[in-house]
Amino acid sequence: MTAAWFTALFVAALLTMIAVQSWLGVRQIASVQRHRDRVPDAFAARIPLAAHQKAADYTVARQRFARVDRVVDLVMTVGWTLLGGLALAATVTSTLPAPWNDVVLTAIVAIVGGIVGLPLSWWRTFVLEARFGFNRTTLAVWLADMAKGILVGIVLGLPLLLAVLWLVAHGGGLWWLWVWALWIAFQVLILLLYPTVIAPLFNKFSPLPAGDARARIEALLARCGFAARGLFVMDGSKRSSHGNAYFVGFGRARRIVFFDTLLTTLAPPEVESVLAHELGHYALKHIVKTLVWSAVVSLAMLALLAWLSRQPWFYTGLGITDPAQMTRPGVMLNLFFIALPPFVFLLSPVTAMYSRRHEFEADAFAAQNASADALVSALVKMYEDNASTLTPDPLHSAFYDSHPPAAIRIGRLASLAQPYASGTT
Numbered sequence: 001m002t003a004a005w006f007t008a009l010f011v012a013a014l015l016t017m018i019a020v021q022s023w024l025g026v027r028q029i030a031s032v033q034r035h036r037d038r039v040p041d042a043f044a045a046r047i048p049l050a051a052h053q054k055a056a057d058y059t060v061a062r063q064r065f066a067r068v069d070r071v072v073d074l075v076m077t078v079g080w081t082l083l084g085g086l087a088l089a090a091t092v093t094s095t096l097p098a099p100w101n102d103v104v105l106t107a108i109v110a111i112v113g114g115i116v117g118l119p120l121s122w123w124r125t126f127v128l129e130a131r132f133g134f135n136r137t138t139l140a141v142w143l144a145d146m147a148k149g150i151l152v153g154i155v156l157g158l159p160l161l162l163a164v165l166w167l168v169a170h171g172g173g174l175w176w177l178w179v180w181a182l183w184i185a186f187q188v189l190i191l192l193l194y195p196t197v198i199a200p201l202f203n204k205f206s207p208l209p210a211g212d213a214r215a216r217i218e219a220l221l222a223r224c225g226f227a228a229r230g231l232f233v234m235d236g237s238k239r240s241s242h243g244n245a246y247f248v249g250f251g252r253a254r255r256i257v258f259f260d261t262l263l264t265t266l267a268p269p270e271v272e273s274v275l276a277h278e279l280g281h282y283a284l285k286h287i288v289k290t291l292v293w294s295a296v297v298s299l300a301m302l303a304l305l306a307w308l309s310r311q312p313w314f315y316t317g318l319g320i321t322d323p324a325q326m327t328r329p330g331v332m333l334n335l336f337f338i339a340l341p342p343f344v345f346l347l348s349p350v351t352a353m354y355s356r357r358h359e360f361e362a363d364a365f366a367a368q369n370a371s372a373d374a375l376v377s378a379l380v381k382m383y384e385d386n387a388s389t390l391t392p393d394p395l396h397s398a399f400y401d402s403h404p405p406a407a408i409r410i411g412r413l414a415s416l417a418q419p420y421a422s423g424t425t
């Protein structure tokens with residue numbers, strides 16, 4: 001491969017990604033607007049037309065925002081690579097001793113990305129989300145979140161980066177294998193630290209108060225033979241009115257967390273069914289499978305990077321022409337992660353499909369161990385409260401949605417609700 005061919009391949013991948021994303025966005029807007037005037041039959045009794053139209057407008061507004069996001073991403077990617085941004089940053093840092101030259105280089109890439117992303121993030125929170133009544137964040141909370149995020153990033157990211165740079169420089173021909181082992185260990189560390197150290201920096205967690213919901217949840221956990229270290233309520237309403245529930249942690253240290261926003265909108269049987277769905281992810285080993293899958297993918301990525309790092313066209317094709325820069329681990333790593341997205345974008349439907357299959361399985365588990373009807377009514381309330389569209393474009397959904405489209409998901413659950421109704425009468 002020559003550098004010119006690799007540049008052409010990169011540009012082709014980038015243009016394909018932009019074209020496919022834009023086309024899917026246009027399809028999504030068209031699908032939502034086509035169905036804006038009528039609530040789909042399956043939801044007509046439960047969701048008012050005004051809420052359906054709000055969901056349509058919210059979906060369209062987010063798609064329009066995504067267009068701006070895509071253009072900014074494109075300019076950044078081309079700027080760092082073909083226009084010589086990374087080469088310039090590598091030149092500026094070239095007088096520093098290793099590994100600090102690469103640490104500062106990585107910091108420059110992160111800081112420029114952060115500064116460019118700042119107005120977009122502000123717009124999303126204080127204009128887009130606020131316009132639809134979802135935002136509850138104040139500017140003070142938003143700024144504090146950013147400061148804490150940067151701090152956590154430095155405390156956790158800097159030692160990781162130093163260790164990776166050291167391994168690339170001194171690990172020999174199999175450095176990528178050592179980096180992989182380090183990456184897996186780092187992810188386990190994050191999983192251990194997240195519930196008890198990281199998440200409490202951003203939110204308050206209080207025990208789920210006694211009552212109908214708690215009694216139902218404890219009975220469900222006992223019924224499924226599931227041990228958890230605690231049931232918590234998180235003050236998600238501090239930032240947004242979007243609701244959710246999740247599991248964190250490992251083994252006996254695992255916690256179950258409910259957003260306070262969810263507990264105020266769902267009735268106790270609905271909360272129980274949502275938790276049963278989450279329990280399904282655990283019982284069916286989805287979490288472990290996903291972790292193993294991501295470990296395999298990261299190993300493949302690192303092996304690919306190790307091979308690319310020995311090809312001069314990888315550097316020259318992406319704007320790094322100084323041979324001295326080609327030997328710097330930081331240049332290699334940053335270049336790889338900047339150039340990677342367009343090459344892996346076409347794999348996103350595979351990941352999304354895998355995730356949607358897990359959602360169906362967890363729903364079936366919930367139908368078996370709690371109530372399918374309660375889960376349907378919980379989901380309908382969540383769709384309405386989160387202004388999720390009920391009429392997505394099927395192709396857009398296939399590419400992006402980690403959860404099945406509302407109508408298909410509810411349809412499946414409805415069929416699970418009366419297992420004896422078909423065939424026996």
Ligand SMILES: [Zn+2]
Pocket residue numbers: 277278281358359362
């Ligand atoms: Zn799920």
